[in-house]
Amino acid sequence: QVQLVESGGGLVQPGGSLRLSCAASGSIFVINAMGWYRQAPGKERELVAAITSDSNTRYADSVKGRFTMSRVNAKNTLTLQMNSLKPEDTAVYYCSWSTPLGDYWGQGTQVTVSS
Numbered sequence: 001q002v003q004l005v006e007s008g009g010g011l012v013q014p015g016g017s018l019r020l021s022c023a024a025s026g027s028i029f030v031i032n033a034m035g036w037y038r039q040a041p042g043k044e045r046e047l048v049a050a051i052t053s054d055s056n057t058r059y060a061d062s063v064k065g066r067f068t069m070s071r072v073n074a075k076n077t078l079t080l081q082m083n084s085l086k087p088e089d090t091a092v093y094y095c096s097w098s099t100p101l102g103d104y105w106g107q108g109t110q111v112t113v114s115s
Contacts (some may be wrong), residue, residue, distance in 0.1 A: 002026035002104045004095050009109030016113070017037035022095030022106055024076040036069060038081045038111075048093070049080065055070040062088070085113045100102045 008020040020036070046099030049059045049069040057069055068081040078095050092108040 002028055002097070004097060004104055004106035005096055006093065006106040009093060009111045010111045011114065012085055013115050014086055014113055015027075016085050017081070018085065020080040020082065020093055020109060020111070022078040024078075024097060024104075028076065028097060028099060028104075030100055031097055032100065033057055034071070034078055034095055034096065036078070038089075038093045039108075040046050040088075040091040043091075045094070051078075055100075082111070086110075089113050090111060093105040 003025045006020060006022050008018060010018060012018050016028055033050055033052045035037045036048040037045050038048050039045040047060055048063055049057065049067060050058050051069065051071060061068060066084045070079045072079065089111060090113050091111060093111050094108045097104045
C-alpha cells in the first residue's frame with residue numbers, strides 16, 4: 001500500500017526557516033508528478049511547488065525565491081526548504097505523488113509562522 005508521510009512542520013518566527021520532508025513507501029514505480037500543497041484556515045488547497053518532469057520545477061508566485069523543492073530519489077523523499085517565512089505561509093502542508101494509477105496524499109504537517 002502506498003503511503004506518504006510528511007515531517008518537519010512546527011512553529012517558527014517570521015523570517016525563519018523550516019525544512020519539510022515527505023517520505024514515500026509502498027510500490028510506486030512510475031511518478032508523473034510530485035509536489036507540495038498547502039491549505040490555510042478558511043482557504044482552498046493551493047499548489048506550493050511541483051516537479052512535473054526531471055528538470056521542471058514550478059513554484060507558486062507567493063513562494064518564489066523563498067522555497068526550494070528537491071527530490072531524494074534513492075529514498076523516494078521529497079523535501080521543501082522554506083526560508084524567509086511569512087505569517088501568510090501558515091498552513092497545513094501536504095505532499096502528493098501523481099501516478100498513472102491515481103494520486104496519493106500525505107496526512108499533512110502543520111506550519112505556523114508567528115511572532
